[in-house]
Amino acid sequence: MRFGKDRGLRYAGRNAWGTTLVIEFRNVSYRVNGVHVLSDLSLHVARGETLVLLGRSGSGKTTTLKLINRLAVPSSGEILVNGAPNDQVDVIRLRRGIGYVIQEVGLFPHFTVERNISLVPKIEGWPEAKIRARVHELLQIVGLGPAFASRYPGQLSGGQRQRVGVARALAADPAILLMDEPFGALDPLTRDELQREFLSLQQGLHKTVVFVTHDLHEALRLGSRIALMEAGKLVTLLTPAEFLKSSDPWASAYVRAFGDRLDSAVNRGAS
């Protein structure tokens, strides 16, 4: 596949700001039964940043996320992952290089925490000792002790389950992390805790993250940039600080809806 390689090299360049693009949407549309779920979406995600897709339900954020790991296939346009169009690489390889966390977590209920986390490394044929070390390291990273390794998902609380979900997504050390309202179903205290841990985790790991939420507070806190979506279209793409001052009607509608004390939430992390 010389052709594919050449295309890859051409795309993998740096953009005008000197950052490497990890994910790029080029005029992507997605239709189901004639309904436009996404229309003409173009955006890019730079290495190490956390791009938040913000919008209400039905705005197309989850679809946008699924297009990246090919759980959905666009009707037109193309999506580049690591410089190569994602329909020209093996879909299984593509997905194993991308961590995926969803709101419902989706842990395998018949596997222990350890087996849940180690499934992909095992399939990839990692040596046993390396897998065990990795599982313990990950449990540490997500704030669970090694005692959790032998438990079953049914024995965990919602917050613990989502921590395992994050650990599982990180297992094979993917450079990209897709998170679909991962903290949406948690109580406010646990959510706050996990958000804080996400930030410190991200400071150490520098993954490229695409994060879906409808919670402006969460978006401002975690995102390095916020892509606001409405009815399948990208409305605006701003940093958290810009977002608060934006005169865009949709953005200011959001800010109004969430009220005061948003300033304190803004992500001031290095990004």
Place this chain on the structure above:
Amino acid sequence: MNVVRFMLQNRTQVLELTWEHLWLVGWSTFFAALVGIPLGILIAHRTRLNKPVLASANIIQTIPSLALFGFLLPVPWLGERVDRLAILALTLYALLPIIRNTYDGIRGVDPAVVEAGRGMGLTESQLLFKVELPLAVSVILSGVRVAAVICVGLATIAAAIGAGGLGEFIFRGLAMVDNRVILAGAIPAAIMALLADFGVGWIEKRLKPR
């Protein structure tokens, strides 16, 4: 206890017919599982096929068993050996609960679990063998259980076409108007049905995750 005495007096024949019965039930349940489980998996994934397949299995179920045995008699290869024919007919009857339960079992797996698995890069076959089947196994096996019990009951009819089994006692008893003979067929058949139910239930418990 006239029945017990009768059965003891004829114990070799009771054992022989029980063995024949078991033979018919065992093979037909086995073949039905062999065909029905893959078919159930298929229609759980290709939902467009589920209506025609389930409808066909349903229709088979509505054919009176005596009529089906009769219909199949003139079929060339089958008609030569009646036990072959009986096994085929019983297999057809056992299909519906197995297909139905496999379909329900796989469709019943939490879609979030399947999506997470697919999203993390499991191939379709890894998804099937590591996630869907283990999670559906108890529902699938309870289908097999129902199928086995149905077969034990229906296999008594096979005696009408000379395929042997405990039905021989039942038909003979009916002709002789002798309850002892009828019960000599019915009691072992009932015990066998209970044991089949219990046995598959035991396997089910062993295979069930956690």
